[in-house]
Amino acid sequence: MIKYIEYTPTADEFNYLTNSVGWGVRDNNIVEEALKNTLYSLCVYDDDKLIGYGRIIGDKTIFVYVQDIIVIPEYQSKKIGTGIMNNIVNKINDYKKINPLLRAYVGADKGKDGFYRKFGFITREEASLGAGMILFGGKHEEE
Numbered sequence: 801m802i803k804y805i806e807y808t809p810t811a812d813e814f815n816y817l818t819n820s821v822g823w824g825v826r827d828n829n830i831v832e833e834a835l836k837n838t839l840y841s842l843c844v845y846d847d848d849k850l851i852g853y854g855r856i857i858g859d860k861t862i863f864v865y866v867q868d869i870i871v872i873p874e875y876q877s878k879k880i881g882t883g884i885m886n887n888i889v890n891k892i893n894d895y896k897k898i899n900p901l902l903r904a905y906v907g908a909d910k911g912k913d914g915f916y917r918k919f920g921f922i923t924r925e926e927a928s929l930g931a932g933m934i935l936f937g938g939k940h941e942e943e
Contacts, residue, residue: 801847802880804887808841809853817853820872839864840891844871844880851875854884856891861899864892866906866916885919 809817811828814835819825835841839860844852852871858864866888871880892904908916913923924932 802851802883803845804883805843805845806841807843808835808838809843809850811835813843813850814853814868817850817870817872818868821870823870838867840888842884842887844884846875852880852884854888856888860895860902862902864895864902864904866892866904869906881915882918885916889919 811831814831815825815828835855838855838857840856842854843850852875854869855867856864857867866885869881869884869888871878871884892902896902904921906916906921908921924930
């Protein structure tokens with residue numbers, strides 16, 4: 801039976817999920833700190849097996865960011881991600897009671913834009929906000 805539970809996974813559980821979708825693993829201390837600073841955390845279980853996850857980070861009043869929408873491969877294309885996002889959007893709507901102008905962002909993986917459009921997300925360009933940028937933590941070369 802599939803259950804959606806507001807719960808924060810352990811670092812090992814989080815790394816299991818990220819590794820299952822090809823995102824790799826991070827040091828448990830880093831994961832624990834990230835999860836500790838999460839506003840909203842939602843786990844999906846099939847009986848006792850963790851199969852999906854999603855969270856919201858941000859300040860809850862001006863900006864929030866939808867982060868780490870993960871469904872393990874054998875459960876993908878079964879509407880689990882849709883269920884996660886429905887819960888996430890409901891929580892964002894709760895936050896909008898504080899500030900109706902709250903901005904919710906998502907960094908969609910390449911090729912996943914269509915999934916997030918189903919929930920009302922548009923590109924920054926479509927909102928006349930510019931492309932958006934990232935200060936990447938990895939090593940990169942200067943030209």
